[in-house]
Amino acid sequence: MGDVLARALWERYEPVHDLVYFAPEAHSAADDLGLRGFWMGYFALRAAPLGPVTAPVVTGCFYVFHPDRVARALPDAWRYTTPADALAARLAAVDAAMRRLYGPDGVASGAMTEAADLAWEAALAADTAGRVLGAANQALDRPHQPHLRLWQALTTLREHRGDGHVAVLVAHGLGPVEAMVLKAAAGESDATLLRETRKWDLTAWQAAEEALRERGWLAGDGSLTGAGAAVHEEVEARTDAAAARPWKVLGEAAAARLADLLDPLARTVLDAGLVPPGNPAGLTGGPWESSRPAGG
Template sequence: MGDALARAMWERYEPVHAIVYFAPESRQAAADLGLRGFWMSYFALRAAPLGPVAAPVVTASFHVFHPDRVARALPDAWQYTTPADALAARLAAMDAAMRRLYGADAVASAAMAEAADLAWEAALAADTADRVLGAANQALDRPDRPHLRLWQALTTLREHRGDGHVAVLVAHGLGPVEAMALKAAAGESDATLLRESRKWDLTAWQEAENALRQRGLLAGDGSLTDAGAALHAEVEARTDAAAALPWRTLGAASAARLADLLEPLARTVLGAGLVPSGNPVGLTGGLWESSQPSSG
């Protein structure tokens, strides 16, 4: 148990968490707050658990974004709203989006309540020392409505895993652009989408690729060498290991039950096309592939 289970759970909770980035309800909620454009909304809603922090704090916590991308959104966002109002808005957006995606019956079902309680138990067990985003989300109040409790618990678990992933990248000497270049070379995400969405120019990307080549991780054609593939696998394995405690604490049987409850929710999100192909998160596993519409 443990590491493999952490990977399997991530594949199931990441799509549910990702509703907040791609649902039109989130964009509308942010616009209603006065936030301007996708990126100001993204950074304000995701960073809101941290409080009204400055751009360098968010840049460090999110790891892969160019400082200029963050600085265009923060702290300006806090002139239009407050972190407390942003948190309320994102929960309201998730309420509307989950009701639309899953239907009123599913949202009010016993299965949703069971999933919420299991996920909340796992989130409370997350070890948050040196995990800023995980800790900030874990400290938020417990939502009364089960579907919102589920979403917030999964968000805590997602940010907990992300904090651990950043620590692994740093330990392996992989800076933001090098980490993304390695991910793209492994086929997890589209390189152009990663570079442009995180606002790095082509020169910075090429410098990162050259640095990976000098380490023997990237071949001349941009593919991973054997050493690069091994390092990528090591990073993913250590990320899984760092994310395993909540699931060990929850126990194998309860974690398996939660996985069963989450799978149809994840498939609904993926089947709706809400999460774009080539997404920066790197959802490329069997759950993702089997949920995509046939091209035939």
């Protein structure tokens, strides 16, 4: 049941976390820090919990970005701001975005406080050995305001899951571009969007496609073979399993309750059109009934 909960909760917390990438308040916050362009803001705000790290560290942690994409942003971003100021700016941006989307009554509601406390408990239970981004976010101070406490807890859980996903990809011998080709072939994300935003050229993408064809995972028309679909399903299942501990510790009933509380928050973000179609996270914007936990 823990694996099912891990998938159900991810589908609900990913849209809320993604405000830090797609909400206009986040873009304005990065601009106000003096950061130059979307990608410098993205890398600085997301990597800020790690401290003033350099490009190779972030390239390793984030996994799917071409090193040149990261190197154009870091460490230059730390000439314009500090990790501490970036952390403050991202919370301020999320504060503004959540107040706009959910309204003053929503952020001050009992449901928001309940969700924040449940999510924080789950985030504290996240096993972070070998999970750099999860550990760095888990170590941050507990925000006083419930909606910010909720967002930070969900961010810890999201990065915890992402760290586990990278470990699964490495274990399957799937490099950054091969992982994205597999994801796109499974229909989770748009191939062109993935390749261009992660700054890989067509030659690298085609080489990854050929490598997957040689393994018998990709057909000539770019679709997954039966073996490739099985590998994709195994990667997702193992990612869910690696992300299950916080929900097992929280307990099935409490996790299902959190899923219910997050449901309208996630739908509001998706309905607002902030998360683009074919997004790299693989969010479809669907009703996700197939992963609804028992009692949810």
